[in-house]
Amino acid sequence: MSKKYFTAGPAELYPKFSEFLQEFVDKQLGSISHRSGDFKKIYQHTDEQLRILLGIPEENAIMFTGSASEIWEKSIQSLVEFESFHLVNGSFSEKYYQYALALQKTAKAFKKPLGEGFTYSEIEVPEYAEMVCITQNETSTGVQMREADIHKLKRSNAHKLFSIDIVSSAPIPTLDFKLMDSVFFSVQKNFGMPAGLGVWIANEKCLEKAVSLKEKGLSIGAHHDLPTLWKNAKNYQNPSTPNVMGIFLLGKIAEDMNKTGIDTIRKTNASNAKKIYQHFENKEGYEIFVKDPDLRSKTVAVINTSSPSSHLIQKLKAENMIIGSGYGPGKDNQIRIANFISTSTEDIEALLEKI
Amino acid sequence: MSKKYFTAGPAELYPKFSEFLQEFVDKQLGSISHRSGDFKKIYQHTDEQLRILLGIPEENAIMFTGSASEIWEKSIQSLVEFESFHLVNGSFSEKYYQYALALQKTAKAFKKPLGEGFTYSEIEVPEYAEMVCITQNETSTGVQMREADIHKLKRSNAHKLFSIDIVSSAPIPTLDFKLMDSVFFSVQKNFGMPAGLGVWIANEKCLEKAVSLKEKGLSIGAHHDLPTLWKNAKNYQNPSTPNVMGIFLLGKIAEDMNKTGIDTIRKTNASNAKKIYQHFENKEGYEIFVKDPDLRSKTVAVINTSSPSSHLIQKLKAENMIIGSGYGPGKDNQIRIANFISTSTEDIEALLEKI
Structure with a gap:
């Protein structure tokens, strides 16, 4: 698969x-x-x-x-x-x-x-x-x-x-x-x-x-x-x-x-980004890394995890969903989720459902 | 084709x-x-x-x-x-x-x-x-x-x-x-x-x-x-x-x-190079550009043409065979033929037959 x-x-x-x-x-x-x-x-x-x-x-x-x-x-x-x-x-x-x-x-x-x-x-x-x-x-x-x-x-x-x-x-x-x-x-x-x-x-x-x-x-x-x-x-x-x-x-x-048109692409991107950040807004065990909502990337969401991020990464991998760890100092206690154009709204929803 | x-x-x-x-x-x-x-x-x-x-x-x-x-x-x-x-x-x-x-x-x-x-x-x-x-x-x-x-x-x-x-x-x-x-x-x-x-x-x-x-x-x-x-x-x-x-x-x-083995590859390459240079050795209307046989490339043969090289290049193109022109000053009166590994002995022979 x-x-x-x-x-x-x-x-x-x-x-x-x-x-x-x-x-x-x-x-x-x-x-x-x-x-x-x-x-x-x-x-x-x-x-x-x-x-x-x-x-x-x-x-x-x-x-x-x-x-x-x-x-x-x-x-x-x-x-x-x-x-x-x-x-x-x-x-x-x-x-x-x-x-x-x-x-x-x-x-x-x-x-x-x-x-x-x-x-x-x-x-x-x-x-x-x-x-x-x-x-x-x-x-x-x-x-x-x-x-x-x-x-x-x-x-x-x-x-x-x-x-x-x-x-x-x-x-x-x-x-x-x-x-x-x-x-x-x-x-x-x-x-x-x-x-x-x-x-x-x-x-x-x-x-x-x-x-x-x-x-x-x-x-x-x-x-x-x-x-x-x-x-x-x-x-x-x-x-x-x-x-x-x-x-x-x-x-x-x-x-x-x-x-498709760049306006449509940008709208879908913004809506998917909103879905991702909203999902983690008040979710126990998770915290959005970037505090200022205006400065949150629309394409790469970084989320702090209270338990080691590798647990979630491995669990999702078993479901054939590959997400990234944090970068550098964030490697062990962050996840990174890309919200790129190749990833559909359905893909994002399916991922968030598993988290 | x-x-x-x-x-x-x-x-x-x-x-x-x-x-x-x-x-x-x-x-x-x-x-x-x-x-x-x-x-x-x-x-x-x-x-x-x-x-x-x-x-x-x-x-x-x-x-x-x-x-x-x-x-x-x-x-x-x-x-x-x-x-x-x-x-x-x-x-x-x-x-x-x-x-x-x-x-x-x-x-x-x-x-x-x-x-x-x-x-x-x-x-x-x-x-x-x-x-x-x-x-x-x-x-x-x-x-x-x-x-x-x-x-x-x-x-x-x-x-x-x-x-x-x-x-x-x-x-x-x-x-x-x-x-x-x-x-x-x-x-x-x-x-x-x-x-x-x-x-x-x-x-x-x-x-x-x-x-x-x-x-x-x-x-x-x-x-x-x-x-x-x-x-x-x-x-x-x-x-x-x-x-x-x-x-x-x-x-x-x-x-x-x-x-295949690098020795076999090199032998085939040498034999194909020989075929190419021999073909043009005494062929009317053509002259091998590099005079010293020891200095002739085994992978790129450059041949002078007495008529404009574009004629031959176009003729071969019609047969779905793509060869190069000379480089720089040799553009109009030279052809270049690559003798690369992806080109078989049969391909070389078929090409030479058409020239």
Whole structure:
């Protein structure tokens, strides 16, 4: 009997994943040249469907890497000369910050304890920070930053670049791509695909910054630097041989999501998230980790358990329902439940019934 | 009717590719956590099968990236403080050299015209070069460097690191992995897989060098630096979420190759290569591009055509046989024929019959 995955990525695959994979195999797309017109058509299709799904302006480039972690590195290399600023409240925002330090930037962080998040009014962006790095959805703790707060922060720091990690929330956040400079995600979360592809969406301000760093004689890296990715993306190509299968599947899935409509998808997501949090609101033995309801992630719910979380995880596993443990310090006394698009309302209800 | 791909990558998929892919789908491996025991078993299996196939010593780490191009960057960042030395005779060896320049190393190159190659006695490694970078099989021109020459060069420069690009030849070359420090390849060539995975094999000397650069306070990058990849690989993991499907398929294909036996595979490869070159030896309207028979690639044959190569390419396409054009300046008057493992002797014979 097949399992249902409620894990925060890799996650349950998209319902039509097998169908789209079969099309990839039948058309022998694993063998086509990544310089051919056939490949460019695939890239263009994925590009167009993502623009519709996320509301990405024509100006921006949509570029592909091996993972979103790679984009942590590439965005710092291409977009920061001296100083970056990071909102850190969990393992993944911490990693983005650590990447900047490893690249020997003056990286500054506003840190919050695990389970807490950030609101507009409390954030002071350092004067010399060139880029503000925000993990919109902190997968490790189930904390989100509200889109409105991100937008306000950008508006009041309009001359700084903003780089937004929506790895485990895209395409749910209603992010204003006209306002955001660099946004990235990976495909093994809400898009219900096997891992191995990162997606980077950047605007012309990013390109200008990267070019200016290069002109100053600074190294912005050699592989997948922004100007090279950009130039290729505008021609529906990639500088190195990309994950063609991933790009193809992402286009098919985004197209399928567009058929449903992003508004409907977001409504279902919000309603399922509400169901999950309500279930644990007053349930004995459980406690919602994130206290502020406004900062609770819509896609990854983290719940404290009074008994060891492994008990529940094992019990559900026997029912072919796979949920995650907490991350890092929360490993033994937390569960994480993903509320991704591939998981239906019925799946969520069936899971909650067993808890 | 299905096509036969004789292109130099992406290429014809491995005969059992669909079967292995179906196993991946049936077992829901696209959903498993990359921190789980199930994933570690997949990584370990692939690691073990590659060690058998290529004769990789236990000491070495086998690490995964998004592509082999990424390893050009990571190997320079982690293994070179000041100076690298490159043998350059085509587009891909040139790119490795350009990556070193983009990373602001003192990169020196011994360059040869397209279609020519390198032998041991003519190579003088600069005194201060810390790493010698060799493209064993130059995919753009169909020129190989003989394994014996690489081994001799390393023996007479034992204190320098050697980094060998076998992207489009692995697992055919009989490289001595006890002698070589850094070796890498990608999977969309001889392994007959869709693109999206790079494989990096490095020894402890590489690890020591990378650690020493870090201890000196130098940046060796943030994503997929060698010490982080190494530490994870020794525990059958990857620092970021890797291409789990690619790692699984590579293990299954390497295992299948081991059932045939690498000696048999290499013999078949050599015999098919001979057939291809003999076919064009005295054929009117065609000329083998690489003059020195010892330097002719066993996996990518480049042939000059007296009439525009597109004529032949189109004619064969109508027969569902896909061959490549020349690369760069050879685009209009060369063809490239891949002699990869997924292409049988019968396929090669059928192709040659049509030319």
